[in-house]
Amino acid sequence: xxxxxxxxxxxxxxxxxxxxxxxxxxxxxxxxxxxxxxxxxxxxxxxxxxxxxxxxxxxxxxxxxxxxxxxxxxxxxxxxxxxxxxxxxxxxxxxxxxxxxxxxxxxxxxxxxxxxxxxxxxxxxxxxxxxxxxxxxxxxxxxxxxxxxxxxxxxxxxxxxxxxxxxxxxxxxxxxxxxxxxxxxxxxxxxxxxxxxxxxxxxxxxxxxxxxxxxxxxxxxxxxxxxxxxxxxxxxxxxxxxxxxxxxxxxxxxxxxxxxxxxxxxxxxxxxxxxxxxxxxxxxxxxxxxxxxxxxxxxxxxxxxxxxxxxxxxxxxxxxxxxxxxxxxxxxxxxxxxxxxxxxxxxxxxxxxxxxxxxxxxxxxxxxxx
Amino acid sequence: xxxxxxxxxxxxxxxxxxxxxxxxxxxxxxxxxxxxxxxxxxxxxxxxxxxxxxxxxxxxxxxxxxxxxxxxxxxxxxxxxxxxxxxxxxxxxxxxxxxxxxxxxxxxxxxxxxxxxxxxxxxxxxxxxxxxxxxxxxxxxxxxxxxxxxxxxxxxxxxxxxxxxxxxxxxxxxxxxxxxxxxxxxxxxxxxxxxxxxxxxxxxxxxxxxxxxxxxxxxxxxxxxxxxxxxxxxxxxxxxxxxxxxxxxxxxxxxxxxxxxxxxxxxxxxxxxxxxxxxxxxxxxxxx
Numbered sequence: 001x002x003x004x005x006x007x008x009x010x011x012x013x014x015x016x017x018x019x020x021x022x023x024x025x026x027x028x029x030x031x032x033x034x035x036x037x038x039x040x041x042x043x044x045x046x047x048x049x050x051x052x053x054x055x056x057x058x059x060x061x062x063x064x065x066x067x068x069x070x071x072x073x074x075x076x077x078x079x080x081x082x083x084x085x086x087x088x089x090x091x092x093x094x095x096x097x098x099x100x101x102x103x104x105x106x107x108x109x110x111x112x113x114x115x116x117x118x119x120x121x122x123x124x125x126x127x128x129x130x131x132x133x134x135x136x137x138x139x140x141x142x143x144x145x146x147x148x149x150x151x152x153x154x155x156x157x158x159x160x161x162x163x164x165x166x167x168x169x170x171x172x173x174x175x176x177x178x179x180x181x182x183x184x185x186x187x188x189x190x191x192x193x194x195x196x197x198x199x200x201x202x203x204x205x206x207x208x209x210x211x212x213x214x215x216x217x218x219x220x221x222x223x224x225x226x227x228x229x230x231x232x233x234x235x236x237x238x239x240x241x242x243x244x245x246x247x248x249x250x251x252x253x254x255x256x257x258x259x260x261x262x263x264x265x266x267x268x269x270x271x272x273x274x275x276x277x278x279x280x281x282x283x284x285x286x287x288x289x290x291x292x293x294x295x296x297x298x299x300x301x302x303x304x305x306x307x308x309x310x311x312x313x314x315x316x317x318x319x320x321x322x323x324x325x326x327x328x329x330x331x332x333x334x335x336x337x338x339x340x341x342x343x344x345x346x347x348x349x350x351x352x353x354x355x356x357x358x359x360x361x362x363x364x365x366x367x368x369x370x
Numbered sequence: 371x372x373x374x375x376x377x378x379x380x381x382x383x384x385x386x387x388x389x390x391x392x393x394x395x396x397x398x399x400x401x402x403x404x405x406x407x408x409x410x411x412x413x414x415x416x417x418x419x420x421x422x423x424x425x426x427x428x429x430x431x432x433x434x435x436x437x438x439x440x441x442x443x444x445x446x447x448x449x450x451x452x453x454x455x456x457x458x459x460x461x462x463x464x465x466x467x468x469x470x471x472x473x474x475x476x477x478x479x480x481x482x483x484x485x486x487x488x489x490x491x492x493x494x495x496x497x498x499x500x501x502x503x504x505x506x507x508x509x510x511x512x513x514x515x516x517x518x519x520x521x522x523x524x525x526x527x528x529x530x531x532x533x534x535x536x537x538x539x540x541x542x543x544x545x546x547x548x549x550x551x552x553x554x555x556x557x558x559x560x561x562x563x564x565x566x567x568x569x570x571x572x573x574x575x576x577x578x579x580x581x582x583x584x585x586x587x588x589x590x591x592x593x594x595x596x597x598x599x600x601x602x603x604x605x606x607x608x609x610x611x612x613x614x615x616x617x618x619x620x621x622x623x624x625x626x627x628x629x630x631x632x633x634x635x636x637x638x639x640x641x642x643x644x645x646x647x648x649x650x651x652x653x654x655x656x657x658x
Contacts, residue, residue, distance in 0.1 A: 106472055108552040108582045108618065111479040126623055140473075140480045181473055209445065209617065210471035236615040240607075251550055251615025252524020252579060255604035256646050262607045263645060271608075273615040303530045304509065334533070335509075356530070357647055 001206045001220055004047045006089045008202025011180065012187075015172050018198045022091030031072030032065040034090040041093040044071040046078075046085040049222055051203070056080035061093060094198055099189035100156060101125055102169075103203075104138075104177045106184075113138040113177060115170070119156050121189035144174035161195040169197055180217065181210030226270070226289055233285050235274055242267025244367045245295035245327075247274050247286055249302050257301045260356060266364035269293045283315045284323060291327065299363040300331040301356060309333045309341025317348045328366050332359035373519070373544045373564040373571075374462060374488065375438060377502040382430050382460070383408040384451050385442035386418050390466075394442065394507050395419050401504040406434040427458045438462035440496065440505050448492065449474035456487045464505045465491035468550070472617070475553040482555060489555025493616065494547035495525040506547065508532075516541015518653060519565040521558055522577035523548050523584070524616070527604060531577060531649050538650040540657075543570040550616025552581070558588035566595050573598045573656055575649055576640070580605030581619040581626040589634035598656040599640040600649055603631050 003011070009019040021038055024047070025031040035042045046058035053059050058080035060071035072088050079085070099121035107114040117134040118125065125133075134155045138144055149170040153163045169190075177185045186203040206217060223231060230237030236251060240258075244266050248254040251273045258268045270293055274286050290298055302312055312333060319325065330351040333341045338354060345352035351366075353359040381398070385391045386408025396419050398405055407430040408423045410416070416423040424430040427439065439460045443451040448467045455463045456478075463482065470492050482489045490497055496506010501515040508525070512533040520535075520542055522528040532545055546561050548554050558576060565571045576599055578585040585603065592599050606628045608614050610621040621627050636642055641656065643649050 106476070106552060108554075109557075109584070109587060111476060111553050113476065140477050141484075178473065181471055183472060207472050209469045210473065212446065213471075238609075238612045238614060240609065248526070250524060250526025251619060252522075252527030252577070252604050253530055255524075255579060255608060255614050255619070256527050256530070256602075258607040259604060260645055268607060271612075271614055303526050303533070334530075355647075357645070 001208055001211060002049045002222060003204040003206065003218070003220055004049065004087070005045065005202050006047055006087070007218055007220070008204040009199065011176060011204060012199050012202055015176055017169060017172060018196050019202070020091040020094055020198060020200060022089055025072060025088050025090050026076070026086065028069040028073040028076065031088060031090050032069035035062060035065040035068035038090070038092050042068055042090050043093050044068055044075060045089045045091065046075050046080050047087040047089055048080055048083040048085055049220070050081040050083055052081055058085065094191050094193050094200060096191050096193060098192040099200075100192065101128070101188045102173065102190045103184065103186035103188070104173055104182070105186070107137065110137050112140065113174070115144065115152065115174070117152055117156055125188065138174060144171045146171070162192055162197065165195065165197045180204070181207045181214055183207045226292060230272065230289050233282070235272060235286060235289075237289065238271040239293070240268050240270050242269045243296040244363050245269045245290035245293055245298045247272045247290060247298070247300045249274055249304060253301060253303055257299065257356070257360065260360040261299065261364060264361050264364040266360070266367055269295045283312075284319045287319055287325060291325070295327055297363050297366040298325070298327055298329045299359060300329065301359065302331070302333050302335065304335035309335045309338040310344060313341035313344040316350065317344060320348065330359050330363040330366065332356050372499040372502060373561070373568050374546070375497055375499045375503045375505060377402070377499075378404070379437045379462075379503050379505070380404050380406045380435055381505055382406060382427065382434070382436040382439040383421070383442065384427065384439050384455065386410050386421065386423055387413050387416065388442060391442040392418050395421055397507070397510060398504055401510050403503050403505065406430070406436060427454045427460070431458055436460055438464060438505055440464045440466065442466055445469040445471070449478055452478045452489070453481060456481050456485050460487065462488045462490065463555075464494065464496050465489065465549070466494060466496060466506060467491075468493040470551070472551070472553055475551060479553060479555060490546065491549035491551075491554060493551045494549035494554075495528070496547055498542075498545045500542045500544065508545070508547075512536055513545065514541040515543070517543060517570065517572035517657065519543045519561075519568065519571040519574045520545040520577065521548065521561040521565070521574065522546070523550055523579050523618070524577060524604065527646065528577050531575065531602065531646050534647060534650050535575070535653065538654065540650055540653055543568060548584075550618055552618040554618075558584045559591045562588060562591050562595065562599070566597060571597065573600070573653055575653065576601040578603045578631060579616065579619050580608050580614065580621050580628055580631070581616070583626065585631040586634045589638035589640070592635065592638040592640050600643060600652045600656065601635045601640045602643040602646050602649055603628055603635075
């Protein structure tokens with residue numbers, strides 16, 4: 001779950017980290033009044049879940065409340081990076097001496113949290129050469145100890161009061177990462193303004209699997225309507241752009257099915273991993289979600305040993321008879337009692353196969369007709 | 371030989387009395403796995419399919435030698451259960467559970483490393499030593515003993531590929547599921563190293579997917595291997611930034627792409643299958 005910038009900054013402030021003075025605004029007048037409260041030059045920033053706001057006109061500077069009003073009016077309601085802007089953050093414009101990059105994230109390969117820091121802040125971290133990046137792997141049993149904070153600070157070339165600030169900031173950042181079950185806590189840029197280290201931006205992503213124990217965090221919904229519905233049913237769903245709706249049992253096999261469709265010239269409309277559940281209700285609900293994407297054809301790929309194919313077939317037939325499926329369905333069914341299952345399906349007007357390549361090719365043929 | 375588990379492995383099932391636990395204990399016993407006990411707090415003295423149930427791992431190990439445990443524990447309690455197994459001295463901990471918070475996974479791996487335990491998973495189907503021992507949930511009928519080692523991040527897709535191999539008369543030595551999460555115990559490299567040393571394994575099938583850099587790491591090791599590797603990578607059609615079911619299956623900031631993995635594996639000398647059903651044909655050619 002990604003947090004908006006303003007939420008990340010609220011979190012930081014709660015832990016005592018310095019953030020720019022500012023407030024949210026949902027209208028141009030509000031933006032003007034926030035700017036007046038701050039005094040001086042401000043920056044008006046769209047609050048959307050995308051990294052590249054500046055490029056889409058999502059960040060504007062304003063030297064007085066009137067300009068802030070104009071900037072907000074231009075940004076609010078507009079679309080930046082494909083996302084509709086509904087809120088802006090109006091903040092003091094910082095006087096910048098230096099910009100650093102700081103982040104803590106999960107390194108899957110090391111199986112540890114990793115702190116990534118660079119003296120080249122304010123730019124894409126992917127473009128910073130390796131030798132300018134400091135990486136420190138955090139042992140979960142030790143945490144980010146004072147000696148480590150001092151060494152990282154030294155390597156960033158900080159000294160004096162700035163260094164002292166950093167010695168405190170780094171363990172606090174890790175504390176946030178740990179206590180909020182974050183997958184990513186990123187400050188880019190961390191602005192050095194005199195002796196202050198100020199988080200000019202805040203990108204915080206919370207581990208979805210830990211939300212059950214993070215009740216006090218706000219909820220940010222990034223999913224589409226269909227993805228939300230599927231999630232509520234315990235299904236894994238991703239919206240894509242094609243016209244062949246897909247359902248399979250297992251994430252890997254669903255990806256494999258999409259790949260196979262593409263290979264044959266088809267365009268998948270979605271990814272839907274129905275998991276092991278292929279009972280009547282589950283199947284009906286999953287099909288409902290698929291039909292809402294208005295596909296030309298539905299491809300179902302069930303490969304199982306525990307899954308009983310005659311059960312799956314009967315569930316599909318029941319759905320067809322009771323609710324109706326207005327779109328051709330191609331189904332590939334392998335598992336216990338597969339011959340019986342395929343037989344039941346064929347008798348009821350489904351295109352049923354035991355081979356994945358044949359089923360995929362058929363689905364593409366149907367989708368690409370006229 | 372066999373890697374990690376064999377016909378002598380004594381298995382403890384943690385979470386033995388839930389639906390999943392009961393069902394899979396039955397399946398594992400049918401496969402021939404030596405399940406010595408199960409755990410379920412408060413249910414000591416009960417039995418599941420003739421297997422004695424204990425309150426916890428410590429209690430079970432008072433009565434039995436346990437080489438491996440299999441966890442059917444809900445995500446919120448999985449870290450605690452894994453810690454208990456590791457502290458008790460269980461050498462192989464197979465975590466079937468999905469949706470475990472990543473911070474918990476990090477801690478489990480750190481503790482396992484400290485104690486010298488091997489974790490398989492989480493979010494895995496488990497591991498099968500063909501004809502000898504199955505720890506986990508893959509359907510029994512797809513496996514036959516043979517010369518191909520299989521190591522995979524996904525479940526059903528692997529059953530598909532293994533089922534295909536079996537249908538073509540090509541059996542498997544060991545089939546290991548790494549799991550779909552971002553932080554897992556055994557990695558591709560860990561398993562490849564073991565396959566390379568295993569006299570029964572003559573060739574390896576690697577089933578990968580987008581996200582992370584396990585396949586790229588594996589490629590570095592594959593360069594040194596004497597045994598041939600056939601790889602299939604799922605997710606060619608996946609858009610960047612979207613999690614495709616598995617927590618670890620996501621292309622982020624240009625990393626973990628299909629293209630990157632294919633290139634690394636090809637350069638390392640692995641044969642790359644474009645579609646899953648091509649795997650048996652390629653293996654047949656390689657084994658001669």
